Amino acid sequence: MTTEEPLLEVRGLTVGFPTVDGLVKAANTVDLEIRPGETLALLGETGSGKTVLGMAILRLLQPNTRIEGEILYRGRNLLSLSEGEMQKIRGREIAVVLQNTGTSLNPVLRVGDQIAEAVTLHRGLRGGDAEAAAVTLLDRVRIFDPARMAREYPHRFSGGMRERALIALALACEPSFLIADEPTRGLDAVTKREILDLFSEINPGRSVLFITHDIEAAATLAVRVAVMYAGEIVEIGPVDAVLSSPVHPYTRGLLASLPERGMRPIPGSSPSLITLPPGCRFSPRCTRAVGRCKKEHPELVEVGPDHDARCMYYD
Amino acid sequence: MPGRSVSFYISLGVVFVYCAVALFAPAIAPFDPFAISGSPLAPPDAAHILGTNDLAQDIFSRLVWGTRATLILGFLGAAISVALGTFGGIVSGYYGGRVDEAIMRFLDVMMTIPSFPLLLILTIFFRPGIYMTAVLMGFLGGLQGVRIIRSQVLSLAVADFVVGTKALGAGDGYIMARHILPNVLPLVGVKFIFSAQHFMVVGIGLGFLGMGDPAVVDWGQMIQRATQNGGIILGLWWWLIPPGLAVTFLSLALAWFGYAFEDRINPRLQVMRV
């Protein structure tokens, strides 16, 4: 299956935000590929760089951000496209479901109109046709009485319904690639399950980058999992391999931290992204770290079939 | 943001110079501001560096003495306004409920009455001296301050750290003094600067409209004399321009200081501004 041409390929992506205190290195030489039709979960904690990676693909980061590397989508480097060309890709080829569901819809426009806007823009449908398309989309994400809800404003929608509306918006032009940024954050257990079900249902055959900190959600949806720590990918592989027999000490620690898996915490805290530790970024917290770990920066190496990890022990 | 920081110190410096002039007015002014010290409407010369007015008073001396009135109007007014606004805002926002309801309804009504015409009528009847004028302005301005402080206190009053301190067994007075007040102080500081600027401009405006305290020299009355007694017709720039320029320059310095100060204490705004 690795022989298939990837839909999107990230090569050596480095993202930095200049701040008063120094350059925040949010992502560091990230290599990643998303294959046609697969759901890849990008798993990481706050500040690991997972959201930055997703936003960088669509070039939605602040203008003063420093981005290096390549993002190849169907062979075209998105980072070298003009803003106009990029606008044709956003929403049509690559769509995104943003986090912060509560504030991602424009409060003064009707939900249906916000969806119809994308339909008009990319599919050329106008007026009533676009509205009808919006209603169909709302129906598809299981919003009850879609014709009526399309005419409502976002404040009438509950958290779960807004999430659905955003998913409908992302699906408006049948993008071949969907980025979902923490779509289950802040949702109740029951609603979260419904949204996860919806995701697996609406995306057959579509490539999805599922950005999350929720291991359970990643296990439910993903085919492959990439684990990020301090701006780099430390482990990537098939979901079963990574979540049941993790290799990297961070992945192991993360899994052991789960209340269901014994709740054994990793000591210490994530490093500052301005002054990253030398050598392996995880070494200050790693119980197995040896002298070499603190000096040399490990590369991603193959540790199993289609399964890579960034750790000296496997070098 | 070095630019902002530079303007912060420069504007602060200008305000200090004004304060110094006010403080040492007797030493700086060459003449008694009320005394007849030459011939009327004399153009600037060595003795009268800004000439004389129609009453033959030295304009430069009057300008120097006028600084005092301006600063008293501005800073006393601001102090009263900010004290009232802070106290009212904290009480109203913290207690909420009926107290808040009563205060807000009262303010709603007061806000409907335009404050400057109201101030004019109050001035006519109280015939206040300069200190009372400052108090009057401060009181009217304080009513608006209550709203601004209150809106901040409303969110502070339900903030976890306030509820948590209540859970520790702290009394209301303690919470307002130790937790609410320190968190609104930066806002109060900004409000103080902008209020001082506003009250100086308004106070001098009162003088300009003939509502000034006749016992003191103030720039407003100077502008009024100059405009009403022929300054424009005769084109006597040294009579017309200096007092207005003095207040404009001070107003600018305070405004600049206020914005720079706001930037300093409000990192969120700082990020957003530039």
Add this chain to the structure above:
Amino acid sequence: MRAAYILRRLLYSAAAFGISVTIAFALLHFMPGDYITQYLEQIYVIAPPEIVRAYNRVYGLDRPLIEQYFSYFLGVLQGDWGYSLSYSRPVLAVIGEKLVWTLVIILPATVLAIIVGIVVGAYSGWKRGSKIDLALLNGMIFLRAIPSYWLALMILLIFAYYLGLFPLGGYVGLSALDTGIDPLDVMNHAALPIFTLFLFSVTGTYYLMRNSMLMTAGEDYIVTARAKGLDELTILRKHALRNAMLPMVTSIALECAGMITGSIFVETIFSWPGLGMLTFEALKVRDIPLLQGILLIDTLLVIVANIAADLIYPLVDPRVEVGDGART
């Protein structure tokens, strides 16, 4: 629901007006020294007691206070706002005449200030941090710090006195004595006052709009719009502008009170025969009934502006259910 809401706002404004009538009355009747004596002192060195008594009778000052209050209140409601001492005419008639002239300069100035302030402020906020934004911002801060009377005086000196482009004051030229009032002539006289009031007001609108736009530009729904593939202009027009304008509705109403203050100075300096100059003259001769009337009309203007804002707000913000208060 909507009718109930409007009714409540109206009742509320009526209460505010009633209280301002009361305040006007109280201020003028409980203060030391009655105004008739004060006024007559300006005419006679020592006013003959018969004349004082005659004036007191006409103005009802010999009756009990509470009776005076009710008759004043009823009078105000019936359009009897008292009798101007200096004009020897009913206050309302004097005010009505002057109000027209004030509106002639205030309305164009306000409309212009709102449009320019919103457009420039929106641009500045959208392009935050750019050179143009910083230049505009600093220019506006500068302009705002200049006292309105000083601004008016400088504009008068420069454009009328030194450059001679516009008349020095008044509302018509001398030729009006022969030919009657010529609108073009009036416009020529009104240009500088309007320009001054515009400058005075535009800074506030600009600053509010810029701040509002800064907030809006950072919102998540702007990112959503960008992620849809919309171009920047459409995002600004369809998504940012309307949200950023929401807080402006109420702010602009508040600016009206500022315009009243500004017009007092501007009209005085340009000798424009509106409410502002009327205020100045009434102050000069201590014409208390007239000042009372001016306070009431100013209050009414603010009330009208507030009601307008209350009515407009639910139209632009769907989140405000008609029936909730529009403002918090």
Add this chain to the structure above:
Amino acid sequence: MMHGACTMIDICDLKTYYSAGFLHRTEVRAVDGVSFGIEKGETLGLVGESGCGKTTLGRSVIRLIEPTGGRVVFDGTDVTALSRKDLRRFRRRMQMIFQDAYTSLNPRMRVSESIAEPLRIHRIEDRAGIDRRVRDLIEAVGLNEEHLNRRPYELSGGQNQRVVLARVLALEPEFIVADEPTAGLDVSVQAQILTLFRDIWREYHTTCLYISHDLGVVRAMSDRVAVMLKGRIVEIGQVADVLDHPCHPYTRLLVAAPVDDKEFSCPVSAGAPAMVEVRPGHWVEATAR
């Protein structure tokens, strides 16, 4: 009725209603007649979706919100009947930990001031004594003296939550209401904080009401669990009983149990809803037919 002999907290028919709206005043029954008890040293988990009234219940129990009706008896003292003054003195014995540690600390206070504050409010120690206690406390929660001079924005979420714990522990409370104290934290930090809580509560023998929407956390932290739905407790019992053998339809939905499990079907009541003991110590609200 639902607890043993050494009850620490006894809540009886607690009600907290809010009224909202201006013209059309509507009443929201956030807590609508809740009764349960917590034994000494026990942790009771409280689960339910957002808006079910968990937070209101937690705050009403320690009277941070005035309940509309009902009683809370704390170790023999009727908390709901205390005067404002007595309540303030009584607060030493019961404390609260909030969801967001960052907003739980005054941004203008240093860590040392925040931890010392409860001691000062209750005038527990002299100056030197407070200093010593603050040092002990900061170590107890796994931080060190150099953190004492910091302010909340200079610390991470996890560190702030430790400071909050130190501040709360300063009074050595017997009862703590913890309202989703790790909801905003990452899994690895959550594990650090929760193990710290568990160790300290065991050490001090603290009674705890632990509010969370995360069933995994509740299972790890509590002895018993109560399930809340629309202001009412619908199921309560030992953690394993309730989460592994849920009876109430809502609990079953929450834990995603198979729908047609006949063995643990919900009791049915003919009249008003009432709690029924389906197994020893496992109570379920009977659904109305």
